[in-house]
Amino acid sequence: MNPSVDALRATFGSAIGRALESCGDTIVYVRRDALLQVLAWLRDTPDQRYDYLVDITAVEYRDRERPLEVVYSVRSLERRVDLRVKVELDAEADLVVDSVVPLWRGADWLERETFDMFGISFRGHPDLRRILMWETYAEGYPLRKDFPLRGRFSRAEQVRQALAANPEAHYSMEELSIAEAYGELSPEMKERLRRGERGKLAGSE
Amino acid sequence: MKHVMETKEVAGQNPNYLLAKVQNLVDWAVNSSRANSLWPMPFGTACCAIEFMATAASRFDFARFGMERQAYSPRQADVLICAGRLPFKLAPVIRRIYDQMPQPKWVISMGACASTGGIFDNYAMVQGIDTIVPVDVYVPGCPPRPEGLLYGILLLHKKIKGESLFDQVRRRDEQPLDERGLRLPPETIDEISEPFGNSVHQFRSA
Amino acid sequence: MTKRTIELDLATPGVDAQGHPTRVPLGVAEGRATPESAAEEPGLASEHMLLNLGPQHPATHGVLRLVVELDGETVVRVIPHVGYLHSGFEKLGEYRHYNQIIPLTDRTDYLSPMANNVGFALAAEKLMGIEITPRCTVLRVIACEMSRIISHMVWLGTTSIDIGAFTPFLWTFQERERIYNLQELWTGARLTTSVTRVGGMMADIPDRFIEGLRHFTRTFPKTLDEVDRVLTRNSVWVGRTQGVGPLTAAEAINHSLSGPMLRASGVPYDVRKDMPYLGYETYDFDVVVGEHGDVYDRYLVRFEECRQANRILEQAIERLPDGPVNIDNPRLILPPKSRAMNDMEAMIYHFKQVMEGVKAPVGEAYVGIENPKGELGNYLVSDGTAKPVRWRIRPPSFINLSALPKMAEGHLLSDLIAINASVDIVMGEVDR
Numbered sequence: 001m002n003p004s005v006d007a008l009r010a011t012f013g014s015a016i017g018r019a020l021e022s023c024g025d026t027i028v029y030v031r032r033d034a035l036l037q038v039l040a041w042l043r044d045t046p047d048q049r050y051d052y053l054v055d056i057t058a059v060e061y062r063d064r065e066r067p068l069e070v071v072y073s074v075r076s077l078e079r080r081v082d083l084r085v086k087v088e089l090d091a092e093a094d095l096v097v098d099s100v101v102p103l104w105r106g107a108d109w110l111e112r113e114t115f116d117m118f119g120i121s122f123r124g125h126p127d128l129r130r131i132l133m134w135e136t137y138a139e140g141y142p143l144r145k146d147f148p149l150r151g152r153f154s155r156a157e158q159v160r161q162a163l164a165a166n167p168e169a170h171y172s173m174e175e176l177s178i179a180e181a182y183g184e185l186s187p188e189m190k191e192r193l194r195r196g197e198r199g200k201l202a203g204s205e
Numbered sequence: 206m207k208h209v210m211e212t213k214e215v216a217g218q219n220p221n222y223l224l225a226k227v228q229n230l231v232d233w234a235v236n237s238s239r240a241n242s243l244w245p246m247p248f249g250t251a252c253c254a255i256e257f258m259a260t261a262a263s264r265f266d267f268a269r270f271g272m273e274r275q276a277y278s279p280r281q282a283d284v285l286i287c288a289g290r291l292p293f294k295l296a297p298v299i300r301r302i303y304d305q306m307p308q309p310k311w312v313i314s315m316g317a318c319a320s321t322g323g324i325f326d327n328y329a330m331v332q333g334i335d336t337i338v339p340v341d342v343y344v345p346g347c348p349p350r351p352e353g354l355l356y357g358i359l360l361l362h363k364k365i366k367g368e369s370l371f372d373q374v375r376r377r378d379e380q381p382l383d384e385r386g387l388r389l390p391p392e393t394i395d396e397i398s399e400p401f402g403n404s405v406h407q408f409r410s411a
Numbered sequence: 412m413t414k415r416t417i418e419l420d421l422a423t424p425g426v427d428a429q430g431h432p433t434r435v436p437l438g439v440a441e442g443r444a445t446p447e448s449a450a451e452e453p454g455l456a457s458e459h460m461l462l463n464l465g466p467q468h469p470a471t472h473g474v475l476r477l478v479v480e481l482d483g484e485t486v487v488r489v490i491p492h493v494g495y496l497h498s499g500f501e502k503l504g505e506y507r508h509y510n511q512i513i514p515l516t517d518r519t520d521y522l523s524p525m526a527n528n529v530g531f532a533l534a535a536e537k538l539m540g541i542e543i544t545p546r547c548t549v550l551r552v553i554a555c556e557m558s559r560i561i562s563h564m565v566w567l568g569t570t571s572i573d574i575g576a577f578t579p580f581l582w583t584f585q586e587r588e589r590i591y592n593l594q595e596l597w598t599g600a601r602l603t604t605s606v607t608r609v610g611g612m613m614a615d616i617p618d619r620f621i622e623g624l625r626h627f628t629r630t631f632p633k634t635l636d637e638v639d640r641v642l643t644r645n646s647v648w649v650g651r652t653q654g655v656g657p658l659t660a661a662e663a664i665n666h667s668l669s670g671p672m673l674r675a676s677g678v679p680y681d682v683r684k685d686m687p688y689l690g691y692e693t694y695d696f697d698v699v700v701g702e703h704g705d706v707y708d709r710y711l712v713r714f715e716e717c718r719q720a721n722r723i724l725e726q727a728i729e730r731l732p733d734g735p736v737n738i739d740n741p742r743l744i745l746p747p748k749s750r751a752m753n754d755m756e757a758m759i760y761h762f763k764q765v766m767e768g769v770k771a772p773v774g775e776a777y778v779g780i781e782n783p784k785g786e787l788g789n790y791l792v793s794d795g796t797a798k799p800v801r802w803r804i805r806p807p808s809f810i811n812l813s814a815l816p817k818m819a820e821g822h823l824l825s826d827l828i829a830i831n832a833s834v835d836i837v838m839g840e841v842d843r
Contacts (some may be wrong), residue, residue, distance in 0.1 A: 023537050023776040053667045054779070055805040059792050061799055071790075073777065073805075077664065077678070080685050084777070106667025109813040117501075132494035132842060133329075134294045142328055142502055149408055149499075149506055151328030155398035156391030158328075159336050162293035163300060163386050248467060250474050250496055252521035252602055253840050259591075259601075262584035292842075295474060295495045298466055300693070324514070327499040348602055369563040407506060 002083055004025035004048055012038060017088075027084045035072075035087050036098045042074060042083070043103055050074040050083060053100070056110040058118045060091070060145050070097050070120060089120065099125040117143040134165050218373070232369050236324045239309060241355035242271040242369040243358070246306065248284030248299060250289030256348040257288040270358055279305040284361065285338070290318035291331040300382070303338040311365070316348050322398070323347060326407070332398035337388060343365070372396040377398055438614040459487060462824075466495045469793045472569060472831065473838030475812075479827065486827050489819045491812060496842040504802030508768030509535045509609050512802065513569050519804060520840040522565050523783050524596070524604045525559035530780040532607035533688060534789035537712040538776040539769070541743060546734045550616065552689050553624070554606055554729045555780070556720040557594070560631070561587050562783035562835075563720075567638065570710070574651050576749050579638045582768045586634050587605040591592040593623050609769065610744040611737025621728055635717055644712070652707040659704060669807050670785030672834065676704030684780040696723050706833040713835070716783075743769055769799030777805075784808050784835055802841055808836040827835035 005019040005028050015038065017029030030038050042050040053071035067088040075082050089095050099122035100107045111122040112131040119141035122128055129135055133142070138161065139152045151158055219225045234404060249257050260267050261275065278284035279302045303312070314334050317323035320343045321334035334340060338348075341364060344357035382388055400407070465476040474495035480488040500519060504512050517524040529551045536543060544550075564587050569842040591601040591685035606613055641649045660670075664678040673680055680769045681698040683691040699715040701708030737744045745764055746757040759785055771793040777789040785807025792801040811834050818834075819827045 022774040023540070025775070027775070051412060052664055054786070055777075055788060055790065055803070057790065057801075057803045059803075061792075062794060073788075073790075077680055077685075082686075082777075095591075104667060105662075105665050106810055106813060110413045110667075113809075128493075130479060132294075132497040134494070139328065142499065147328070147502075149327050149502060154391070154395055155332060155336075156387065156394040158293060159296065159331065159394055160386050160391075162296040162331070163337065163382065165294075165297060234649055251498075254473075255521055255602060258586070259584060260567075262588075263581045264585065264588045275469075285538055290496070290498055292495065292497050294468065294497060298474075298495070302467055324518075325498050325503065329497050329499040329502075350601065409506065 002028075002081060004028075004042065004050075004081075004083055007045075007048065008038065008042075011041060025082060025084055027086060029086050030090060031109070032087050032089065032097055039085065039100055040074065040103055042085075046080075048076065049078060050076045050081075052077050053104040053106050054082070056100070056114060058109055058114050058120055058143075060118065060143070062145060064091070064145075067091060068095065068120070070114065072100070095120040096123055097121075098123050099128075100124055108148065117141060119144065134162075136165055158190065169173075170174075220245050228369070228371055232371070233366075236366045236368055237369050240252070240271070240362040242273075243283045243311075243361070243365075244274055244276040244281065245272050245313075246276050246279050246285045247303065248285055248287045248289075248302060250287075250295065251318070253288035253319070253348040256351060257286065257315065257354065258355050260351040263359075265355065267355060267358060270355065270362070272358070279303075280307065282306055283309070284311045284313055285315045286315055287319040287338075288315040290316075290323060290325055291334050292329045293331055294329075296331050296337055300337050304381070310340055310403065311361055312340045312359060313344060314340045315344045315354055317345060317355065318347070320345060324401050332404065335389075336394050336397065424543055445571045450787060466492075472836055473841075475831075475838060475841070477815075477827070477831070479824065481659065484823050484825075486819050486822055486824060489816050490825060491815055493660075493809070493812065493838070497729040498839075498843065499675050500843040501802055501804065504799060506798060508797050509771065509799070510769070512799075513607060513609075514603065514605045517605055518839060520782065520784065520808070520837050521561075521602060521805075522837050523562035523713075524602060525554035525606050526558035526562075526780065526782050527602075527787065528605060528607040529555055529689075530778065530782065530787045531789045532609055533780065534776055534791050535609045535771070537778050538774060538791050538793055539609065539743070539771050541738060542741075543611060544735055544738060545732045546615075547611050547736050547738075548689050549727050549731045550612055551607065552691070552694070552734060553724060553731075555689070556723045556727070557590050557624075559720045559783045560717055561590050563717050566713060566783075566832075566835045567710075570829075571642065571829050573816070573832040574648065576642065576645075576648070579641060582634055582638060585714055586631060589627050593620060593627065596623065608737070608744060610740065611735075615736045621731070625728055628721050628728070631721055632718065635714070639714065643714070646798075649707060651825075651829055652710060652833075653705060654703075655706045655822060655826045656833060657703050657705040658814065658818055662817065663704065663814075667810050668785065668814055669810070670782065670835075671699075671716065672785065672811050672814070674699060674710045675701035675708040677702055679705055682779055682786050684783065686779065688778065688780060694723050694726050706829050709833045709835075733782065770795060770797045771799070779805065782807055784837065784840065785811055787840075803839070806840045806843060808834070808838075809841045812836050812841055 001019065001021055005026060008028060011018050012034060015034035017031065019026065019028040021129045033076040042048050052075040054075050057071050059069045059071060067090050070089060072085045073082065075083065087097055089097065097120060099111055101111065109131060111125055112128060114120050115122060116127055116130040116132050130137060140147050219228055247254065247257055254380055259265060285303055285306060287299065299397050314320045318325060319334050322330050330339065342357045342361045387394065459480045462479045462481055464479060466474040476492040476494050476495065478490045478492065479486055500515055513528055513531060516527040520527050564583040568583040571579040594604055595601050597620055598613060626696060658676045660677040663678055665674050677700060679698055679700045684698055699712045699719065701712045740755065741760040741841045746760055750757040751761040773793060773795045775789040775792040777788055779786045786805065787807055788805030790803035790805065791799050794800045815831065815834060818830050824832065
């Protein structure tokens with residue numbers, strides 16, 4: 001068992017849930033609201049120094065009783081030690097967790113992917129939109145267990161929706177605002193911008 | 206007694222002998238020049254693209270077969286070689302690239318994934334690019350060996366040499382997407398995307 | 412000066428480490444293209460242009476879409492869009508037995524398929540608590556290093572094409588053909604090798620493999636020297652790659668980079684040395700570390716890594732022990748075909764493994780290996796059945812690519828192409 005677990009319990013007390021070891025790796029469960037503080041503490045404390053974020057992902061079990069888990073793998077490069085931090089999310093309740101992008105910029109795309117595949121929102125993420133599927137993908141969140149392997153729609157419908165999804169319409173808010181400022185946008189994209197799908201322009205109506 | 210032989214109109218062939226010979230000559234010239242200098246548009250996505258690059262490199266070298274210059278702009282390409290798997294996100298892109306290619310154009314579907322979806326029978330993968338663009342030659346393999354791709358290219362040469370410039374029926378019907386936004390009727394797409402084979406295990410998750 | 416700056420309020424405002432709300436100011440990106448620099452050229456209309464590169468583009472190394480905001484020829488901002496090759500690997504993995512996932516791993520990073528196979532097999536073996544035989548260990552090292560060489564050869568060839576030199580592409584691909592011959596000799600396939608099984612390998616190496624490999628390790632350095640002579644001190648090459656796209660060590664760590672990207676920025680982290688697997692601690696090789704983190708350093712790091720890989724191959728050939736290549740457990744690994752055809756028990760074991768699959772104990776395991784692109788991790792979660800609950804690939808190229816916007820700001824468009832090439836991405840792994 002990684003000694004950081006004891007240090008965590010000493011510092012955060014009840015925010016730290018159970019800790020276990022699986023195949024030689026240490027896993028520690030953390031309460032959702034304490035996640036950002038715990039990870040920041042792990043990163044910055046001198047004798048912890050988990051300065052490297054290895055991975056962020058989520059796991060949904062086949063057993064519907066078990067909650068979803070968001071898994072953060074962190075590593076201390078100098079001490080050569082790994083630690084896995086998990087946050088449990090109730091599948092029935094809201095799937096929201098704090099974003100760790102302020103701590104590691106590498107979390108940016110990893111969180112976007114977890115959002116895309118599981119529907120877990122990351123509060124505070126600068127640009128949370130789908131990354132692997134197209135933005136207007138309507139079938140759902142693919143890696144959830146209630147999502148069938150071949151998708152929910154028929155193949156013909158999937159082809160139709162795919163062909164209708166104009167890739168040039170899928171610009172991010174940053175890109176739309178770039179083009180808007182220089183008058184290049186089509187009315188449809190201007191409409192998106194004005195509707196503020198994920199943001200609004202200061203100074204527009 | 207005169208025997209009257211029935212002559213049938215063959216599409217593209219002129220009943221007049223001399224004109225037919227001239228047409229044959231023109232066809233021969235046109236088809237040879239088209240076949241012997243096909244400029245490929247390498248729509249390479251995945252592993253097949255690496256075998257495509259290996260076919261382009263010195264050991265197999267499809268420049269010997271006329272594909273000296275790979276046209277990365279569809280406006281200057283003759284044959285669209287879809288090398289690799291095609292996810293749904295990429296479907297409108299290949300349709301747009303195909304539409305941008307000027308006539309005459311052909312499509313080679315390289316690999317199992319481009320032909321039928323390959324091992325990826327899931328939510329993300331187009332089950333064969335022929336649901337989206339009309340295909341002339343399918344090259345099976347995962348990935349096909351460079352010799353396989355060369356065989357496919359030679360098959361395409363053979364197909365091109367059998368075409369006729371004067372054939373009203375054959376020539377490319379542009380086959381644009383219909384009002385539903387599909388190239389084939391939905392029942393056909395569903396039918397050709399059905400999984401085949403005996404294994405029920407592949408869709409059971411434990 | 413006809414430039415408007417518009418401040419965009421994001422609906423989900425982020426908070427950066429200092430507690431300031433993050434904004435996306437337009438036309439001004441993190442210090443570059445400031446109004447002062449624009450004021451140096453009065454009278455020039457400085458409208459920024461939005462350029463779309465890809466997803467079908469020869470220089471994006473696969474189906475990557477880059478939306479570039481350009482101020483003339485200078486990149487103000489680049490926003491990569493990925494997902495054009497998303498194939499649902501992780502979802503498919505939940506519907507396959509562990510051995511059935513091995514062919515899937517070939518197709519993620521298709522430039523170094525054997526390394527992916529090894530990475531997954533190591534994770535599955537860690538999950539099941541299997542220890543492989545010594546011969547298998549050395550064979551896997553050989554597989555990994557061969558993969559490293561072919562992946563770097565593709566990288567070298569395509570990067571030189573992007574920067575303008577066509578000939579090294581032909582030389583490096585010829586070297587790849589030699590390794591392909593060896594891969595084909597061993598596994599039957601040039602590219603989609605599926606060489607490992609959980610508990611061993613698909614087959615032992617055939618007789619002429621070792622001599623072929625030995626011959627390769629003797630001739631490979633000559634090709635490397637040729638490419639070196641053409642590129643490394645070439646003024647055009649140096650001019651186009653030095654100082655382009657630098658990343659400091661702290662930035663590289665913060666972006667979770669790995670592999671040559673991390674080492675070129677000066678961080679001496681190599682999974683083979685720091686968290687060793689497959690007995691790498693017993694091999695004698697150097698970790699190549701750069702200094703500036705620019706494209707030139709990455710080129711030098713990968714170049715030297717090829718030489719080090721060659722060195723490891725020579726050592727592995729010498730120390731290859733005799734013995735079985737698979738573990739001796741008929742429940743876990745398929746019996747040889749001759750026995751399965753003649754012996755009832757072996758046939759039953761074969762049947763059970765093929766039809767039901769090998770059940771893994773409840774638990775989870777993560778193994779990270781040093782892929783040519785970076786740290787490739789396989790995270791497997793099992794609930795006691797033969798198919799994993801979750802198969803997560805920790806994709807090095809995906810994470811390396813997310814640093815592209817940081818690296819490319821302020822450079823020219825042609826530098827963007829060079830930087831993109833230096834990240835060494837393979838879209839199969841980025842998108843999975």
